[in-house]
Amino acid sequence: MIGAEDVAVRPVVPVVDDVDTGGFFEAAARGELAVRHCGGCGTDLHLPRECCPHCGELSRTWRTVEPRATLYSWTVVEHQVHPAHPTPYTVVLVELDDAPTVRLLGHLPGRPPLTVGQPMVVEFEDVEGVRLPQWRPEEESDRA
Amino acid sequence: MPEDTSRWTPGATSIVGVGATDFSRSSGRSPLTLAVQATRAALADAGVDPRDVDGIVRCDMDLVSGPALADSLGARDLTYWGEAGPGGSGPAAMVAQAAAAVSAGLASTVVVFRALNGRSGNRYGLVGERGAVGGDGSYDEFFLPFGMQTAGQFFAVVARRYAHEHGMSVDKLSEGLASIALAGRAHANNNPAAQFHDRTMTREDYFASRMLSDPLRLFDYCLETDGACAVVVTSTERARDLAGGAVPIVSAAQGTGPGVQPGLMFPALLRPSTPSWPSAATAPTLFGRAGVSAADIDVAQVYDCFTITTLIQLEDYGFVPRGQAAHLGEADLTLGGRLPINTSGGHLSEAYIHGMNHVVEGVRQMRGTSTNQVTGAELCLVTSAPPPGASALILGVDR
Numbered sequence A: 001m002i003g004a005e006d007v008a009v010r011p012v013v014p015v016v017d018d019v020d021t022g023g024f025f026e027a028a029a030r031g032e033l034a035v036r037h038c039g040g041c042g043t044d045l046h047l048p049r050e051c052c053p054h055c056g057e058l059s060r061t062w063r064t065v066e067p068r069a070t071l072y073s074w075t076v077v078e079h080q081v082h083p084a085h086p087t088p089y090t091v092v093l094v095e096l097d098d099a100p101t102v103r104l105l106g107h108l109p110g111r112p113p114l115t116v117g118q119p120m121v122v123e124f125e126d127v128e129g130v131r132l133p134q135w136r137p138e139e140e141s142d143r144a
Numbered sequence B: 001m002p003e004d005t006s007r008w009t010p011g012a013t014s015i016v017g018v019g020a021t022d023f024s025r026s027s028g029r030s031p032l033t034l035a036v037q038a039t040r041a042a043l044a045d046a047g048v049d050p051r052d053v054d055g056i057v058r059c060d061m062d063l064v065s066g067p068a069l070a071d072s073l074g075a076r077d078l079t080y081w082g083e084a085g086p087g088g089s090g091p092a093a094m095v096a097q098a099a100a101a102v103s104a105g106l107a108s109t110v111v112v113f114r115a116l117n118g119r120s121g122n123r124y125g126l127v128g129e130r131g132a133v134g135g136d137g138s139y140d141e142f143f144l145p146f147g148m149q150t151a152g153q154f155f156a157v158v159a160r161r162y163a164h165e166h167g168m169s170v171d172k173l174s175e176g177l178a179s180i181a182l183a184g185r186a187h188a189n190n191n192p193a194a195q196f197h198d199r200t201m202t203r204e205d206y207f208a209s210r211m212l213s214d215p216l217r218l219f220d221y222c223l224e225t226d227g228a229c230a231v232v233v234t235s236t237e238r239a240r241d242l243a244g245g246a247v248p249i250v251s252a253a254q255g256t257g258p259g260v261q262p263g264l265m266f267p268a269l270l271r272p273s274t275p276s277w278p279s280a281a282t283a284p285t286l287f288g289r290a291g292v293s294a295a296d297i298d299v300a301q302v303y304d305c306f307t308i309t310t311l312i313q314l315e316d317y318g319f320v321p322r323g324q325a326a327h328l329g330e331a332d333l334t335l336g337g338r339l340p341i342n343t344s345g346g347h348l349s350e351a352y353i354h355g356m357n358h359v360v361e362g363v364r365q366m367r368g369t370s371t372n373q374v375t376g377a378e379l380c381l382v383t384s385a386p387p388p389g390a391s392a393l394i395l396g397v398d399r
């Protein structure tokens, strides 16, 4: 177990400049949600990589999608493993409304009430200069 | 599905010896020492001189290399070494690779081993302070920063989705998960080598155990173990003349199925269906090569890093229809039940040797020497875990 007293509590930030996945974090930095999209056959490719398993094309094209999703599943983490993520917290797995084959994760503090299939929206979080698309339940005001 | 054009010969090779170290929380020994001890035990069981070992297959996550183990055994010449994985999806595939090496004439006496200090050494599921995470094909950048950092958290998300897709409450699912935990524990209570040999468990104990990653509790999780297991593979013809005798490898298979995703474990959350594993693709290959079906299996050692892992595999291998594994009781899964599983206690209650202790116990069942012997058992399934891929064996009785 990593004790909080043993290490400086630093957030867990992603590599944002990987040749295959960097486009996702570049878009997030602009406040957009983007998915890897094959120019050859129109398939969304998540996890992002250059080679399309459907048509064989190598490309690095991305498309911007609506930052809306539906809840696929989740877990409430009660046992802490990293000091940057105090428990309890909830990890949500969502399916994008605009790209239903694409699932993304999000972090929510605590134990919010959730139901599979409920609408979720993006809320960008800035962590040490990196912008992460997080997901929270849609509220009344989001539909305005 | 295209015709399987591979030419597997059922029972051409056999496991002739098995060995294990003690299972503990702190071995005080290096993984190399553990590997040597388990391997020497397996070779003694087989009746093979360690100098005659000419092949070794390791798990890709092992700290011990094939040549290093051969050197420590005093082997004269290693003519074949290989590895399979990732991790727990390896052991059955490692045995398959040994069988392939023997059948192809690359080696005659192949050791398959797994050694780890899983408790006192490198424990799994700890995200260290290592700067930015992900990249280079790991795809960790889509998981770790969002708090998805351990296998337990991963399997918890899968478990909740399983309950949703089958229209059951998570509490109902937990009843089924409890049955798997209880079956393993009951078997461990009869196995003096098991880490939980002296610790009984009731259904109430299961539900009272601490929630770690909802809906998974402490007793849905496997043990963390220091120890090693090894087996010796040779031709069935030769095994018959050795002290250990032949436990024929009736079938062996690996599988991914389509759309398996790159990366290691977490990317399995992005597959079209999460409550089903590559084991569903492995099953028809495995049974097809043996010419048997799930109904012919007498006893099964089903990889159980978590209870949900086992539950889903019981459906993937066709023992029960989709959505029905959660309705099994522990009586179905223990001695005298419809399918006794994990008769050593498995990962949940014997030890976590990353799938290798399941192979050893499978051999014991076919020899008739298990501490939870299934009377008259002639076919034993041994599975090695999804999610990155799956592998499995069917072991038999030489006649």
Ligand SMILES: [Zn+2]
Pocket (backbone or CB within 6 Å): A038, A039, A040, A041, A042, A043, A052, A053, A054, A055, A056, A057
């Ligand atoms: Zn394409």
